Amino acid sequence: MPDLPIPRIVPLGDSALLVRFSDRIGDEATSAVVAFARTAEDARLPGVTEIVPNLVSVLLLYDPTRITFTGLSAELRLAISRRRDDAGETRSYSIAIRFGGADGPDLDAVAEALGMDSHTFIARHNGAPLRILATGFAPGFVYCGLHAEDMRLPRRNAVRDRVPPGSVLFAAGQTAITSTPIPTGWHVIGRTDFSNFDPAGTPPTLLRAGDSVIFEAMA
Amino acid sequence: MSTLTILRAGPLVTVQDLGRPGQLIHGISASGALDRSAYRLAGALAGKAAGAALEFTSAGLGLRYSGTDCTAGFAGGQFGLTLNGEPRQWPLALNLTDGDVIDITTGPWGNYGYIRFEKQIDCAPVMGSRSTNAVVGLGGYEGRALRAGDELALVPLDGSSVPETIHTVSGQHQLSDPIRVTWSVHADLFPETARSSFISTQFQITARMDRMGVRLKDAAGVFTDANILSLVSDSIVPGDIQILGDGTPIVLLRDHQPTGGYPRIATVISADLDRFAQIRSGRMVRFQPVTVEAAQAALKGTL
Numbered sequence: 001m002p003d004l005p006i007p008r009i010v011p012l013g014d015s016a017l018l019v020r021f022s023d024r025i026g027d028e029a030t031s032a033v034v035a036f037a038r039t040a041e042d043a044r045l046p047g048v049t050e051i052v053p054n055l056v057s058v059l060l061l062y063d064p065t066r067i068t069f070t071g072l073s074a075e076l077r078l079a080i081s082r083r084r085d086d087a088g089e090t091r092s093y094s095i096a097i098r099f100g101g102a103d104g105p106d107l108d109a110v111a112e113a114l115g116m117d118s119h120t121f122i123a124r125h126n127g128a129p130l131r132i133l134a135t136g137f138a139p140g141f142v143y144c145g146l147h148a149e150d151m152r153l154p155r156r157n158a159v160r161d162r163v164p165p166g167s168v169l170f171a172a173g174q175t176a177i178t179s180t181p182i183p184t185g186w187h188v189i190g191r192t193d194f195s196n197f198d199p200a201g202t203p204p205t206l207l208r209a210g211d212s213v214i215f216e217a218m219a
Numbered sequence: 220m221s222t223l224t225i226l227r228a229g230p231l232v233t234v235q236d237l238g239r240p241g242q243l244i245h246g247i248s249a250s251g252a253l254d255r256s257a258y259r260l261a262g263a264l265a266g267k268a269a270g271a272a273l274e275f276t277s278a279g280l281g282l283r284y285s286g287t288d289c290t291a292g293f294a295g296g297q298f299g300l301t302l303n304g305e306p307r308q309w310p311l312a313l314n315l316t317d318g319d320v321i322d323i324t325t326g327p328w329g330n331y332g333y334i335r336f337e338k339q340i341d342c343a344p345v346m347g348s349r350s351t352n353a354v355v356g357l358g359g360y361e362g363r364a365l366r367a368g369d370e371l372a373l374v375p376l377d378g379s380s381v382p383e384t385i386h387t388v389s390g391q392h393q394l395s396d397p398i399r400v401t402w403s404v405h406a407d408l409f410p411e412t413a414r415s416s417f418i419s420t421q422f423q424i425t426a427r428m429d430r431m432g433v434r435l436k437d438a439a440g441v442f443t444d445a446n447i448l449s450l451v452s453d454s455i456v457p458g459d460i461q462i463l464g465d466g467t468p469i470v471l472l473r474d475h476q477p478t479g480g481y482p483r484i485a486t487v488i489s490a491d492l493d494r495f496a497q498i499r500s501g502r503m504v505r506f507q508p509v510t511v512e513a514a515q516a517a518l519k520g521t522l
Contacts, residue, residue, distance in 0.1 A: 010404050013456045013486035014514035018404060025451055052243045052454060054478060059243065059454035064489075064515040136452060136478035139246045139355050143452075179246075180355050197245070199345050199357060205245040 005032050007080065009073045015064050019076060020057040025173065027146060029056045030133050034210040039083040045075050053209040054134050055143060092212040095194045097168050099217055103191035110170055110187045113153055122217050124151055130175060132211040140179030140197025140205045144213055147173050155185040166192045175215070221286025221338060221373040226320070228366050229278025231429060234340055234359035236271040239348035243454070243477050250350040250358070250473050253331050253430060253496040256521070257295030261333035262383035264292025264312040268376055269383070270339035271349040275332050277499070279323040284315040286373065290337045291315050296329010296497050328394060329497045330428070341372035354431060354474050397507035398495050400485035401514050403459055408447050409484055416441040417484060421503040422468060428500065430474035434467055442466035447482040455479050458487035472496060488514035490521050
């Protein structure tokens with residue numbers, strides 16, 4: 001078993017802390033995040049009210065009237081030393097995307113910037129399953145990754161004020177799916193009818209960090 | 220059943236309670252009253268128990284009450300209030316009767332005021348809360364701010380409401396005290412000179428404020444050359460002070476995005492967040508770093 005990365009425990013205000021595995025997105029950090037989030041859930045840590053996996057860190061909200069930062073840090077170091085190295089139970093999803101055209105106005109520019117035609121880009125994009133890295137930024141907004149090194153582009157310089165729910169976004173080695181209207185600086189490459197967010201649902205979102213997703217092109 | 224008719228609404232009149240914690244994993248921040256101590260005081264004034272609040276901004280609110288007699292509590296900052304044209308002292312409790320007209324106007328200080336009734340505002344809880352997050356269109360009254368002509372039903376409390384106990388409410392005399400902060404996740408990425416200027420400089424509260432956050436004017440240019448780029452998005456908590464690419468500091472409030480990629484230098488401590496939210500645009504604010512332990516002790520002192 002390879003050595004797991006040793007995280008830093010960083011206070012975030014007086015009622016939260018981050019267990020940070022890296023400053024950069026990478027497969028090792030994202031795997032460690034998902035595995036540790038599940039470990040922390042199982043550990044029933046005293047005073048902890050919320051555990052949220054991020055791209056490179058796990059957020060823990062806690063009640064400072066029940067446990068101090070120092071006390072919780074000690075509990076976490078123990079949990080880190082005993083952590084599992086897998087994501088536990090995960091599910092697999094297939095999500096259909098309409099690429100390009102009005103649904104994905106940046107598709108051709110993205111393919112060109114990566115030195116390929118749009119058909120090749122779509123084939124590469126959908127070629128291997130991605131993992132749900134985290135939910136964040138907006139309700140039901142999921143980050144999926146990571147794409148291969150030669151499939152990575154930075155964000156656009158300009159921000160679009162509003163993209164519709166179901167927009168399929170591409171940047172920084174990831175594909176993201178929106179569930180609500182948001183502003184974004186990511187490339188918009190397509191659109192899906194899949195909705196990850198239902199305010200009346202229990203839970204209100206379907207995809208969980210660690211789940212696997214494969215994208216399919218719709219005609 | 221009783222009804223509230225909104226006769227006049229300033230910007231950002233919303234239904235709020237203490238919010239919906241526990242939903243960050245779904246990408247949803249907790250929202251809730253921006254000044255919790257004032258929210259609680261309004262509840263204590265309303266009587267043994269109270270429902271969700273109408274949160275309003277310094278432009279105020281006019282409303283008409285229809286129905287059987289009902290106690291209401293009004294608190295937060297200091298507003299002008301008339302009942303059927305007669306001025307009353309703020310904060311206050313009123314026994315409302317059918318046809319009463321309440322007009323709330325701007326007063327000497329404060330950005331946010333609260334009305335709570337000994338009844339519940341009849342909008343369905345979303346993920347356990349009636350709080351409005353108008354940024355994403357969730358909760359409250361149709362997920363949006365109220366406007367003139369809206370009618371809200373008031374229904375009996377369901378028994379889950381408990382009496383409010385009040386220890387401290389941010390007062391006018393405290394508004395110029397420093398706002399205490401803990402250093403945040405990216406503090407070490409800022410040059411030492413920027414960190415020391417951050418605590419020795421006064422920043423001006425600007426009019427660009429809403430439930431997501433408050434923009435500060437950095438007249439001294441503390442962060443003009445900070446230029447920290449390419450951070451991985453990470454969790455945000457209310458009170459985080461993020462620095463935009465152009466050097467503008469923003470103090471994030473309860474409708475914050477759950478994650479963000481701008482560098483964050485410090486976080487306003489929980490005990491000072493209500494007070495910060497009430498500081499009006501144009502005023503100067505100074506930040507004072509404290510330890511996490513001191514922040515937690517201060518929070519316990521307010522509970």
